Amino acid sequence: MSWIMTHLEIVVIVLLTLLAAVVILQQRRTPQSTAAWLLAIIVLPWVAVPLFLGLGFRKQSTRYSPVHFLKGDTGGPPPRPVHTLDATMQHFGLPAAAPGQNLRLLGDPVAAYEAVMALVRGAEKRLDVLFYIVSNDATGVAFVDALTERAKAGVKVRLLMDRLGTFRGPAAALRRLQAAGGDVRFYSPLLQVPGSGHLNLRNHRKMIIADDARVFSGGMNIGAHYLGAKALEDGWADLAFLLEGRAVQSFGDVFRSDWEVASGEQLEPTPMVPAHTGGNATVQLVPSGPDIAEDPLHDGLIRALHLAESRIWLVTPYFVPTEALGAALTIAARRGVDVRVLVPDRSNQRLADFARGAYLRDLQEAGGHALYYQPGMIHAKAGVIDNMGFVGTANFDVRSMLLNFEVTLLIYDAGTVGSLCDWFEHLSEHCAMEKPPTGLFRKVAEGLFRLGAPIL
CATH class of the missing domain: 3.30.870.10 (Endonuclease Chain A)
Structure with missing residues (x-):
């Protein structure tokens, strides 16, 4: 009977592995995320399959109906966008600014x-x-x-x-x-x-x-x-x-x-x-999460970062960007844009502090600046990109951008954006500028973390 049970266990694992692989290939993920999940399932199916079933789903239209916005349609033409980002969000089906x-x-x-x-x-x-x-x-x-x-x-x-x-x-x-x-x-x-x-x-x-x-x-x-x-x-x-x-x-x-x-x-x-x-x-509200059909906040920020001409100032407690966001920041810095990322010197999440090192080092090597807030923890999630700003609940990390339910308010008027800039500069007065610690062991460990990040 033992060989029968062993055979049944193998069959179950193979079927679950195939099912998980089919689901993964149908989901909207980055190629790195898809490859990482498939590799994990093939190499360690008895670990990766249960993990995927518990954690791996990102968008579930059957469980989360898309948010229905009451846009107050008056029968006239759609509102004229006040900003390029406003036009982008309207293309995603979100209410106009x-x-x-x-x-x-x-x-x-x-x-x-x-x-x-x-x-x-x-x-x-x-x-x-x-x-x-x-x-x-x-x-x-x-x-x-x-x-x-x-x-x-x-x-x-x-x-x-x-x-x-x-x-x-x-x-x-x-x-x-x-x-x-x-x-x-x-x-x-x-x-x-x-x-x-x-x-x-x-x-x-x-x-x-x-x-x-x-x-x-x-x-x-x-x-x-x-x-x-x-x-x-x-x-x-x-x-x-x-x-x-x-x-x-x-x-x-x-x-x-x-x-x-x-x-x-x-x-x-x-x-x-x-x-x-x-x-x-x-202003314009941009929600994100499993109940939003696509990723308007993530994709909209990528577009804004690539279009930026003068400044990109970000405040976030945890800085673990997607590869696309990280690349957009470093490219902007190489183009001569004033790129600053303000993070707590030590946050309440030590793993996140460790994980951010490679990303901040890439940014600094491209000509950007990392600002470390000294007085204590900073929990704000905000930023200024040229003449627009944003403030909300989304951290500048993979989890907030692609997994969690979040809301972010985009701001387009000069007065409020100016107030955001003043707030940022006030915080900057209490910051130190330095490169994250380096060393062979740390770089290897950060590389492994970065390799595993796409599995989200």
Whole structure:
């Protein structure tokens, strides 16, 4: 009987290997990623096949319906693009850039906390909230308690959190919110059917939408590291924003899509009728992830980097770009563009610090600059490319660009882009410029990591 069992095991492994290979070849991946997965499955099928079934799926149209945007079609011609990148995003099917918006950048943790609490307490009809992390600390508890107070006042409160990010959330405060009538859900459970590919796809989006009219979003989660009533000595430098205007509609569309996946409920679209804000900002929301048919953020940034003429200034906690993004940066530096990448001297992810070394060294050898923020951790995800800017939830790494659910706000008006530049230059005053450590062992290890990165 033992030989029969051995034969059956071989047959099962071969069938699973062939199935995984067929799926891989049908997915939209880089050639390096496809080759890396196929090689791993052929060499170590009993390891690679289960790993692929748990982690390998990147786009799953059957599980994630594409986000449906209410574009407010008036029957006239499509809006004239305000920027080359705006035209690119419209070709991807995303809503056009919206002028006349009110936009306030928030780089101070106390100011951000006060803005968040004012937004929550001022809501009269509905609060739709989505975060990767809601921490079990004073900030997290105060935030959830504020939601609870609004629920008691009759405001419809929906709170959605990523299950891995909020693995240890403020449980008691969340129970109080549910008891008050708030609806609390978790995205992407840790225990799920093998082969769903969902475990590796985290919802990294962050937003608070009040009454379909105002939104808070950006890099900040809810926790004392990011924002709070008092700034911590070891608090993280971050960037968020408050937005008011018709561009808020796109945030609502994204939230509705995520809520339907997590809850199974079909929410009725609620077209907003914004008042004239009198604002001067021109912005465009670009979501990315498994629920977006292609990769508009990744591909759009590549196009913007290749078209850049004067400057490319990036801020990111983790710098592990795709090969296409990394190549676009080094080519821009060789063309004479002022390329600067600002990262924390030491982040909260030591592996990411190690992995970035080869990419930053390539950039510096091409004439670009790596800036290492000295005071502590920087968690902001933002940048300026010539006369446009962006701020959002997506790190400049493979995971954010090609795997996670993210939202990024593109900014086209000169005033806000100027404010982003001022913020960047202020951070730069606290940075050192140096090359990543080198050595034969380190270079070999970085090369191995870089070889394995495409397996995503």
